Each structure stands twice: as structure tokens, then as C-alpha cells.
Amino acid sequence: MAKTLQQMVDEVREAMESDLHVRGRSLEVQIRKAGRLLPRRVRQDATYLAQGVAVAANPKLARMVDMAKARQAHRRIVAYLGTVDIGAQRRNAALNLVASIAFALLMTGVLLLFVLWQRGFI
Structure with a gap:
């Protein structure tokens, strides 16, 4: 048709x-x-x-x-x-956001430990 x-x-x-x-x-x-x-x-x-x-x-x-x-x-x-699948796209976006925040926190912690070690507190 x-x-x-x-x-x-x-x-x-x-x-x-x-x-x-x-x-x-x-x-x-x-x-x-x-x-x-x-x-x-x-x-x-x-x-x-x-x-x-x-x-x-x-x-x-x-x-x-x-x-x-x-x-x-x-x-x-x-x-x-x-x-x-709009639901899967939204889930992936949320997971990417959570992963980015976790990575930033991890890097901040590593940097803090490095600075404390350099200054002799650890």
C-alpha cells in the first residue's frame, strides 16, 4: 500500500x-x-x-x-x-555520572594522601 x-x-x-x-x-x-x-x-x-x-x-x-x-x-x-531504549540510555547516563563522581573522590583521596606523605604526616 x-x-x-x-x-x-x-x-x-x-x-x-x-x-x-x-x-x-x-x-x-x-x-x-x-x-x-x-x-x-x-x-x-x-x-x-x-x-x-x-x-x-x-x-x-x-x-x-x-x-x-x-x-x-x-x-x-x-x-x-x-x-x-530510552530507559537504558537514562540508566547509562546515571551510571556514568556516579562513576565520574567516584573517580573524582578517589583521585582527591590519593592526592590528599600524597600531600600528607610529602609533608611527613604519614
Whole structure:
């Protein structure tokens, strides 16, 4: 079944909202809010779809939209969003923060012991 460009954009918007928890009144706003949550290639594909909808609104310019490229972009975006686990990303970020704090405390302790040793208190 052939999907229209607007249907593809609507599906991408729903996937971004459900998988990345990124909301917005248009796909452009969602792309901007997603920022680095999306890889560069996926962001470019989403931008192509968003611009394609704007161009397709004008009947004379609608012929400029390459539907094969739009379908491929749609498939790539939906495939990527299907693999995203936002919970795992948040857990990894929290663990990285805890590890950074622990490392800083460890290095501070080592430096303190070194200074005490140099001054002859240990």
C-alpha cells in the first residue's frame, strides 16, 4: 500500500513521541527538541521528510519531492526509533555520572594522601 508523504510524517511523529518522548506541534519542532538523541543521518532523513511536506503543499512544487527517497528515509527513521531504549540510555547516563563522581573522590583521596606523605604526616 502506497503511503502519502503526510502519512509517513505522521507515523514518524508518533514514533518519536512514543519512543523518544519528544513532543512538538510539527516534525521540525520534534527534530529540534530531539537534538543529539537522533544520529546525524536519521536527523537528516527526518528533516528531508519535514521539508518534503512543506514543498508538497504547493501543487507545482510537489513534483520536486522524490517519493522513493522519502520512503527510504521513512524506513530508516522508523527502524532506528524501533531500536531505541530510552530507559537504558537514562540508566547509562546515571551510571556514568556516579562513576565520574567516584573517580573524582578517589583521585582527591590519593592526592590528599600524597600531600600528607610529602609533608611527613604519614
